[in-house]
Amino acid sequence: MTGNANTIGRPRAFDVDKALQKALEVFWEKGYEGTSLPDLTEAMGINKPSLYAAFGNKEQLFLKAIELYENRPCGFFQPALLQPTAYQMAEHLLFGAAISSSDPSNPKGCLMVQGALSCSDSANSVKQMLIEKRRSGELQLQQRLEKAQAEGDLAADADCAALACFLVVQLHGMSIQAASGATAERLQQVAVIALKAFAKAALQQTATADSAN
């Protein structure tokens, strides 16, 4: 899939995956609308026609960048859902976000949040698409919590939707703080506080063994 080994016609002079990686970094840093075509071509080391031939247009390139983002930098999300208990999921989620969004080797914050939080009318489809991705993530979280509830891993009277929203608030709030310059240490302190709240709100009946203070 990656190599363009045995194809007819003149071969590409650049690596599509590496170019996409560069595009991701720029979009992450400047957002969808804040990123210009020259920003992209310069970072990717190609010119505009090559970009359009390889990726379609700016919006489709952004979609592919988002896809890459979900698999790589934001890759802590899906594994967190697979943790054996709701508490461990929350733990992975919160510390994953704290570390990921302040990772010095990447732009600060979360692309799904700052990619197109507010924008002109012409970028509304991108904004809407990010909203839906965020809501989808929240829904997955909620469903994981409901599963935990069915398994007796979460208090029967806990409000899974509210708890999922609470967790997402932490993730997005921490990403804003990271974008404002917060350190990984500070965000981890916040994660510790939030985790106590989660434990208290989620485990009030079952009184699970580990965790909580």
Add this chain to the structure above:
Amino acid sequence: MTGNANTIGRPRAFDVDKALQKALEVFWEKGYEGTSLPDLTEAMGINKPSLYAAFGNKEQLFLKAIELYENRPCGFFQPALLQPTAYQMAEHLLFGAAISSSDPSNPKGCLMVQGALSCSDSANSVKQMLIEKRRSGELQLQQRLEKAQAEGDLAADADCAALACFLVVQLHGMSIQAASGATAERLQQVAVIALKAFAKAALQQTATADSAN
């Protein structure tokens, strides 16, 4: 200050304060860069030369809109600092943010967050200015907590900086959720959970009477 009663020259055909209010709404909805001059002039009911004569330029207009925003829609912040106890401050802050950022009579979310979260290089000064405003708010919060600590209203071993950061994470995270369509009810549920965390982290030694489950 508002009226232009007895001045020489042709009088303004529009109300500066109302025009600024309209500009605030547009910036709030679309962000600094997402808002175009035609967006502004149409909403304000004036044309470009009038806008430039009255407000300077787009950036200065944005600064005045931010100022108005801090006094009006985001007006729950400063009063919260004046609450008698740290817990009550947190309470006012969290519920204020929950209600304010989802207020159906205004654009969703927080202008200080989504006004210029990520942007092109040319808007970097605006982005930086919002970052500093957010950090300043966090610092005020931290200082209020330190005061509470000095008054014995907060556990002596509580980390005021971490707690302030935690509270700001809630405010900003809730504003993202509001921008994604979360209801006031849902955000208030989140505020309840966060408040429990605050109580647990802040009052662990003093074991204050009220609050906390």
Add this chain to the structure above:
DNA sequence: AAAGATACCTACCGAACGGTACATAAATAT
């Protein structure tokens, strides 16, 4: 070696951007 396919590069497109010159209109001051 010729033909066909694909990529690269320069140079350009119309539209929208933020911002302004300049003439006209409406008020006060003398």
Add this chain to the structure above:
DNA sequence: ATATTTATGTACCGTTCGGTAGGTATCTTT
């Protein structure tokens, strides 16, 4: 009445935006 001052409205400025036409270079196929 006239001069002065300020606001309005139109029409424009140079720049940048996302996107593309068309010629040239480099590969495979036959």
